[in-house]
Amino acid sequence: DAKTTQPTSMDCAEGRAANLPCNHSTISGNEYVYWYRQIHSQGPQYIIHGLKNNETNEMASLIITEDRKSSTLILPHATLRDTAVYYCIVRGNFGNEKLTFGTGTRLTIIP
Amino acid sequence: DSGVTQTPKHLITATGQRVTLRCSPRSGDLSVYWYQQSLDQGLQFLIQYYNGEERAKGNILERFSAQQFPDLHSELNLSSLELGDSALYFCASSVAGVGYTFGSGTRLTVV
Numbered sequence: 001d002a003k004t005t006q007p008t009s010m011d012c013a014e015g016r017a018a019n020l021p022c023n024h025s026t027i028s029g030n031e032y033v034y035w036y037r038q039i040h041s042q043g044p045q046y047i048i049h050g051l052k053n054n055e056t057n058e059m060a061s062l063i064i065t066e067d068r069k070s071s072t073l074i075l076p077h078a079t080l081r082d083t084a085v086y087y088c089i090v091r092g093n094f095g096n097e098k099l100t101f102g103t104g105t106r107l108t109i110i111p
Numbered sequence: 112d113s114g115v116t117q118t119p120k121h122l123i124t125a126t127g128q129r130v131t132l133r134c135s136p137r138s139g140d141l142s143v144y145w146y147q148q149s150l151d152q153g154l155q156f157l158i159q160y161y162n163g164e165e166r167a168k169g170n171i172l173e174r175f176s177a178q179q180f181p182d183l184h185s186e187l188n189l190s191s192l193e194l195g196d197s198a199l200y201f202c203a204s205s206v207a208g209v210g211y212t213f214g215s216g217t218r219l220t221v222v
Contacts, residue, residue: 036211043113043201043213044154087154098144098167099203099211101154 004088009106018075020105022088025069032091033064034099035073037084044087044101047073083109114138115214117202123220129190132217136183136204142166143185144211145177149198160185192221 005023012018024033035047048055048062050071055062061074075082087104091097114137124130136143145157156169160179171177174192179185189196197220203213 038154041148041199041216041218043115043203043215044211046210046212049210097142097205098156098159098169100156101146103153 004090004102006086006088006102006105008103009108011108011110012075012078013110014080015077018078018082018107018109020073020075020086020088020107021070022073023070024088024090027068027090029068033062033068033071034089034091035060035062036087036089036099036101037082038087038104039081039084047086049091078107078109080109080111083107113212113214115202115204115212117200117214117217119217120215121218121220123222124192126192126194126221128192128221129188130192130219132187132189132200132202132219134185134187134202134204134214136185136202137212140204140206140212141183142205143179143183144203144205145171145185145187146201146203146213147198148201148216149195152198154201157187189219194221197221 034049036044038044050062064071085104089099116135118133141162144159148154157171158177159167163179174190177187199216201216203211205211
């Protein structure tokens with residue numbers, strides 16, 4: 001699986017957009033980018049995933065660069081409940097479906 | 112409630128003992144994954160089962176074993192427990208590797 005690089009920590013003001021970057025320069029053509037978050041010691045929560053195109057759901061938007069070497073997760077209006085560790089993961093091919101978690105970005109939303 | 116049920120939520124046991132952690136996947140999900148999260152190691156993939164068969168293996172110790180039963184629930188057996196086995200153990204389930212859903216975990220404390 002391709003390796004990902006994320007900042008260790010970030011702060012964001014409540015109500016502002018939180019933009020979390022991720023580098024995955026060795027991603028293969030058929031590998032997806034997944035984002036999960038973990039609030040305190042709860043089970044990781046799925047946020048969004050994408051292959052090539054930008055994606056949006058009720059939680060967030062995912063912007064993937066044209067060369068697919070990096071992506072950005074956007075939480076449009078961050079709330080205190082968005083404080084968590086955010087993981088960017090590149091998932092292997094079908095048949096090798098495990099998620100390899102890195103150290104993630106600890107996002108703190110500031111009141 | 113994510114739909115993935117893990118029991119027990121907490122477990123305290125002595126070194127050298129054996130424990131069994133149980134996971135019931137979301138209805139319809141055929142894949143079950145086990146992850147270990149300790150303070151100094153982050154989330155580590157242990158093993159995956161798909162429809163009763165072992166699909167992938169990660170950094171799982173020989174003292175640990177797992178199985179998935181015909182009703183698709185899974186059990187993770189940990190034996191000859193050591194202090195270092197204290198961790199959160201998460202189970203996740205998915206359909207064909209898309210949209211993993213994690214349970215709330217079992218916190219194991221070995222004393």
